[in-house]
Amino acid sequence: MRTTDIQFSIGGSFAHKMTLMALLASSMASVTLMFAFLAFDSVTSHTQLKDRLATLADIVGQNSTAALNFDDQQAALEVLQALRAETPIVSACLYAQSGALFAEYQREIGIHDCPQKIEKMSSALRGFTTVTRTVSQQGEVAGTLYLKSDLKEIQQRWRRLLKIAAALLILALIVGGIAGSLLQHRILKPVRELAGAMRAVTTRQDLLARVSISGNDEIAQLGTGFNIMLSELAKRDVEKSEAEARLQYQALNDDLTGLPNRRLLADRLGHALAVAERERHRVALVYIDLDGFKLVNDSLGHAVGDILLKEVAERLRSRVRQSDTLARLGGDEFSVVLCGLNAREEAGVVAADILEVLSSPFTIENHVITISASIGVSFYPDNGSNAAYLLQQADSAMYSAKRSGKSRMKYFSEELGVAARERLSLETELRTAIALGQIVVYYQPEFEIATRRLVRFEALARWIHPTLGTIPPSKFIPIAEETGIIVPLGAYIMESACRAALEWQAAGPIQVAVNVSSIQFVRDTFVDEVMEVLRHTGLPPALLQIELTESVMLTGVRWAADAMTRLSALGVGLAIDDFGTGYSCLGYLPHLPFNSLKIDRSFVNELGSRPEIDAMVHSLVMLAHNLGMRVIAEGVETEVQFEFVARLGCNEVQGYLLGKPTPTPASFLAMRSEVREESTVASETGNR
Amino acid sequence: MDRTRDERSVRAAYVFNLIKYVEWPPNSGEVVIGFIGSPATGEVMQSMLNGKTNQSRTVKVLLSPSNEELQRCNIVYIEDSQTGEIRSALKRLKGRDILTIGDSESFAPSGGMVGLVKVGDQIQLRVNLDATQRSGIKISSRVLNLAVIVRAEQNANN
Secondary structure, three states, rough: OOOOOOOOOOOHHHHHHHHHHHHHHHHHHHHHHHHHHHHHHHHHHHHHHHHHHHHHHHHHHHHHHHHHOOOOHEEEHHHHHHHHHHOOEEEEEEEEEOOEEEEEEEEOOOOOOOOOOOOOOOOOOOEEEEEEEEEEEEOOOEEEEEEEEEEEEEHHHHHHHHHHHHHHHHHHHHHHHHHHHHHHHHHHHHHHHHHHHHHHHHHHHHOOOOOOOOOOOOOHHHHHHHHHHHHHHHHHHHHHHHHHHHHHHHHOOOOOOOOHHHHHHHHHHHHHHHHHHHHHHHEEEEEEEEEEEHHHHHHOHHHHHHHHHHHHHHHHHHHOOOOOOOEEEEEEEEEEEEEEOOOHHHHHHHHHHHHHHOOOOOOEEEEEEEEEEEEEEEOOOOOOHHHHHHHHHHHHHHHHHHHHHOOOOOEEEHHHHHHHHHHHHHHHHHHHHHOOOOEEEEEEEEEEEEOOOEEEEEEEEEEEOOOEEEHHHHHHHHHHHOOOOOOHHHHHHHHHHHHHHHHHHHHHHOOOEEEOOHHHHHHOOOOHHHHHHHHHOOOOOHHHEEEEOOOHHOOOOOHOOOHHHHHHHHHEEEEEEEEEEOOHHHHHHOOOOOOEEEHHHHHHHOOOOHHHHHHHHHHHHHHHOOOOOEEEOOOOOOOHHHHHHHHOOOOEEEEEOOOOOOOOHHHHHHHHHHHHHOOOOOOOOOOO | OOHHHHOOOOOOOHHHHHHHHHEOOOOOOOOEEEEEEEEHHHHHHHHHHHOEEEOOEEEEEEEOOHHHHHOOOOEEEEHHHHHHHHHHHHHHOOOOOEEEEEOOOOOOOOOOOOOEEEOOOEEEEEEEEHHHOOOOEEEEEHHHHHOOOEEOHHHHHH
């Protein structure tokens, strides 16, 4: 319709052409007929005139034989005078047998057309026709008669016929015109109907319209063709609209779960906000992020991850009202728009419900998977009226929930907003911090309890921010991990630590402990990078201790074991950091080549206050020792704590009591030198 | 005399021409003309017409025919000089299929059929229709058109 523009100007040229054609045909036929008739008439008139002249000559000749025979000129004249009744005859000349003019007749008085002696008469006089007859009686020649006739009568007849012909022609034209226009009206009626139907289809876009067909002529065929075309178009239209519907569904819905996607959510949220504004209700935007989904995906594969997402979607659906929009924002993030709320707590109930429904384990392909979710909630109008901002705020709240230990819900607050903005600006500045020399490595000493000797420094990064001052790792390392800056940052710290450690060796074999993020560690090239640093700094591998958290195990125990075994084979020490705070799972411990286990400061802090903590730490120390590991207590700040950990059997200590992190560990080295002088026993440290 | 002879010739031609316009009931192979009159005229007539054929009939001229010869005649020409004999001759021929021709003005009115009367330069035909109608002779209307029709005088009929 839009590409093929069919135009029929029915009222105009086509109809006129048809009428014109009818007129032309009828007038041509008439003219031809008339000329044929006139020509025929002319020939017959001439022949008739000739015949008439011949007959007249015969009669007059017969009648004048006696006059000739009896030399009666008077009688002959009288006979000839009888020709007066015959108007076309101009003259008649009667010659005696001798050839002398015997009698003559002239139509016009005073004219003597006849020669005195008979002569050869021209029969081809222009405008005349002549006839010459021998006058005889009973076979005997008595004389000759010569008749001359003009053609005026024929010409007059001709003129009359021409007039009639012209009149007939005009009449034919009029009749032809009327008949033609009536005929074209009749013939073009179906064409006009067809054109009308086409226009109707075009203007109303009505592909279900059909042309009624009568007869079996070309126009009927055209109509049939048109109908076929319409049904084809209609079919294509249906297919197209189906495809469009499919595309639209795909554009607005998530393939995997069938839930609305981010776009549709934004649309629904916008709509919900408009309704809420009118009805003065609250709208809550609930932002759900699964905890540990990435680990499931990485360890059990995408297929399992996808099924998990589907089942999560099902569970969420079961807890959300029909009127509320549940959407998948992508990855492991979901969102719910709750409409018509009066109090914020109503959203809290839904969030708690969601946390509860996700808490029971999922069983997928024989794997029992336990996950949780971090939920952030923002409100209209409390936190704003812009859909995009609300989404951002709910995201910030969710992030905050995640940071606060996961599996919980947080409402958005202005502080969170500030924190989020701060975080964003930090993220930007962190990218240039290494190059600007703002990352400085501090070293905190670790001592062997038995010998009280300095055995190791733990490298701890500090961000010396030009305006915010010193920023602790707990604040910027997560940012670095999320943004991937941790890779260059980690490499920088490793390099710095190894170089520093090399300088300490004058004071004795002192190790350097470097914290490695799971994100660094899971990279294929990590072990090679460590080897390269050791090679070009020249630090003996035994003087490097790499500290990993339990989360490393979650990325895949087997793979982690391979990397650790390679490092261990080099002689690099391995410590498990912050033990007891993460997803502690004792099962993997016997399979991994850890040298040391670091007890988290949170346990150390509570030692002596809660007997069960004491018992647990004691058990841990025993376990570690049984597995051939040394135990390092972190965060020892008081003499009491020191006594405790010493009594529980910890091998080494670290904490403010013994030394804070410092960018210049020289004083501790001096201490070490003194100790060295004091003691002649060079016991093995850091190695099993 | 030339003039007379010329006139005689014209009369002879007239007689000959008349044959074409006259029908006799029994058509025989010849046309017999009986001449009653002066020998001079008879000779002209005889010399001009005898032996000629007219409508495939041979013309035969008998001068001063006898009564028997008269019976065979188709035409009898009676010259006006013989006025005295006209009536008796006509009486004899009355009722017969014989065309009687004479040249006097009184011929036709006296019971003759055709008179060739000289009027001025012309010779005029005078036909007595009663006489022709009494006989079985038919004269063509064309001749009749040329002729002056005359009536028989009362006394002549008697």
